[in-house]
Amino acid sequence: MGLKLGIFGTGYAGLVTSVCLAQLGHTVTAIDKDPDIVASLSDGRPTIHEPGLPELLTNNLQTGRLRFTTQAEDAMAAAEIVFLCVGTPPRADGRADLAQVEEVARTIAPLLDGYKLIVEKSTVPARTADWIDWTIRRLAGREHPFDVASNPEFLREGSAVRDFLQPDRIVIGADSSRARSLLLDLYEPSFECPIVVTSVTTAELIKQTANAFLATRISFINMISDLCEKLGVDVTTVASSVGLDSRIGGHFLSAGLGFGGSCLPKDLSSLIKVAEDNGVDVSMLRDVEHINTARVDRLLAKVERALWVLRDKVIGILGVAFKPDTDDIRGAPSLGVVPRLHGAGSILRIYDPAAGPNLQRLYPPDDRLTYANSALEAARDAHALLILTDWNEFRSLDLGQLRSLMRTPIIVDGRNLFEPAQVQAAGFEYYSLGRGEATLRVEPKRVYV
Ligand SMILES: NC(=O)c1ccc[n+]([C@@H]2O[C@H](COP(=O)([O-])OP(=O)(O)OC[C@H]3O[C@@H](n4cnc5c(N)ncnc54)[C@H](O)[C@@H]3O)[C@@H](O)[C@H]2O)c1
Structure with missing residues (x-):
């Protein structure tokens, strides 16, 4: 009963x-x-x-x-x-x-x-x-x-x-x-x-430990991702191979823009405080936080590298939710990216399958920020397309159609949704995270290595 x-x-x-x-x-x-x-x-x-x-x-x-x-x-x-x-x-x-x-x-x-x-x-x-x-x-x-x-x-x-x-x-x-x-x-x-x-206290600690560990995995692979980029190595290959080890497993090893949402960041910082209040050294967890907050800077550096001057550049933004299949934007990387590009004078066209209305409450439309009804509408006449959330619908975009709509075919992918060779074959300059300098335009020879 x-x-x-x-x-x-x-x-x-x-x-x-x-x-x-x-x-x-x-x-x-x-x-x-x-x-x-x-x-x-x-x-x-x-x-x-x-x-x-x-x-x-x-x-x-x-x-x-x-x-x-x-x-x-x-x-x-x-x-x-x-x-x-x-x-x-x-x-x-x-x-x-x-x-x-x-x-x-x-x-x-x-x-x-x-x-x-x-x-x-x-x-x-x-x-x-x-x-x-x-x-x-x-x-x-x-x-x-x-x-x-x-x-x-x-x-x-x-x-x-x-x-x-x-x-x-x-x-x-x-x-x-x-x-x-x-x-x-x-x-x-x-x-x-x-x-x-x-016991009650054990259960409380189990939850915060689980979230701190998940956050640690993400920051760990993002740290390796930065090294991959310098070495011309693809982090997705490193991560998937490492994850095949049954002692490690493949979950939470996706390099990209890092973790957000209403849980991982706050539960990590809360656990850090509990530990510090109890005199326990958790500097490792401070590094996990630090690596994560630097991800948005890293992505924006790529946007500047791709576009040089940001003022008056039309940028389509795909995805603002902190993860796919939710409308939640709390702690989302988009909350770091959108105001900075807006402040730099870019013209933003934003599309998210579910979270647009939530972002709109924080950033109402103006002459430099509009909300699109589809990914293709966000891409129209854009100088670059920026991917912030790994919604499945973005994976299945028709790249040829996308290219034909854009003013300059540039994709800056914060979630490593595509294979670099596939996007480049469709005529795009493609910037992603941790896939080696090989994917960057400034070193064209290495594209084909
Ligand atoms: N969001 C998740 O995926 C998730 C997963 C696991 C655990 N949690 C934890 O669950 C908790 C809630 O998270 P959330 O994301 O659902 O938060 P939320 O902010 O979405 O929801 C909290 C709700 O509580 C209501 N509320 C506040 N004070 C109240 C009161 N005195 N009486 C009645 N209602 C009141 C608010 O109006 C709000 O609707 C958090 O501690 C979070 O860490 C969340």
């Missing part, structure tokens, strides 16, 4: 969690303090772009297993388990901003009416559960039994529904047997993957 669940926060993580847990047969009341989000979701209109989500949303609203509200009381009254899926954005000093988490703890405290299991799904620094526990105890008024557990979420935007329903593992951090068995009741009947049961 399904459990009754309350979920605070219906952003990228909370909405996917809500629809997927309802899909598994649980009764979910999802709370968001943003009334526009609640109204839209209650009408079956998804507020984020995520493959598979619209169908699950409609289906579970119809069955009555899923509803959305702005009223915390509605959810708390019925819920056996309450999930925290609110945001934990970075503060200016790199630490996680836990204001949303604290606000939910303060909201929950006076609403306790019998045992509740309160579960962190938001990614938080180690020992945050202690603070939640302390806050609720202080504000609850009367003595009510409750536990705080950790059940970190590992979904990836763009494949979040699949990741939630077919996870590699589930991590349950619980310090009481009651909390442990409730979370096992929730997951064990529906999932065959390994379920790691551990």
Whole structure:
């Protein structure tokens, strides 16, 4: 039989969690303090772009297993388990901003009416559960039994529904047997993957460690990519060959513009702060950050190398989401590239299959920045085309047609989408990252080496 669940926060993580847990047969009341989000979701209109989500949303609203509200009381009254899926954005000093988490703890405290299991799904620094526990105890008024557990979420935007329903593992951090068995009741009947049961603090650290490690792999291959460029070697060959080693594996070894999004950068900087606050030397992780932030400079240097003067050059930009299959632009490299080219006087034509409206809120159209409805429209009369996100639809562009539309056939590819020989054969000057100076126009002899 399904459990009754309350979920605070219906952003990228909370909405996917809500629809997927309802899909598994649980009764979910999802709370968001943003009334526009609640109204839209209650009408079956998804507020984020995520493959598979619209169908699950409609289906579970119809069955009555899923509803959305702005009223915390509605959810708390019925819920056996309450999930925290609110945001934990970075503060200016790199630490996680836990204001949303604290606000939910303060909201929950006076609403306790019998045992509740309160579960962190938001990614938080180690020992945050202690603070939640302390806050609720202080504000609850009367003595009510409750536990705080950790059940970190590992979904990836763009494949979040699949990741939630077919996870590699589930991590349950619980310090009481009651909390442990409730979370096992929730997951064990529906999932065959390994379920790691551990302490709350361990679970909190597992999530931040996983993201810091993924970020490290990306910066590692980007560091090697810079060396490849100097040596005339193709980093994609190096990475795929290295990844064939079963001790290493091929994931998160794509050289390019680096990592972005709302998770990897902030979870890395948060872990660095936790470690430094505890007197542990994590200078290696500082280098991971440093390599990543330098990627945008590296790409822009290539744009200048390709175009020389940037003022009045028409540049088509393909992709502004931080990764394909999402409309999320938080922490995206495009947020570094767009304002700098705009500030340099370039004329930008931007296209993204899903994230255009989100960028438009930050950078409204003007006489030097417009939004196109297709990749071809962005490329028309452009002096160069800049690829910032590896959407599949860009891979299948007709290069001949693209070339015929552009004023000068130049592609600067921040995601290494194409084979240099293939693009050059179609008549383009092609600049990518880590594919050897061999791909650059300034050393034409080496193109054919
Ligand atoms: N985005 C991801 O792919 C992902 C994956 C794994 C883990 N996480 C973690 O999940 C957490 C949420 O991330 P997100 O990307 O979904 O954030 P988000 O900003 O998209 O969503 C947060 C939501 O919480 C709502 N909210 C804030 N305070 C509230 C309150 N007091 N009561 C009710 N609702 C409230 C906001 O209105 C917003 O809709 C973060 O800690 C993040 O690190 C995210």
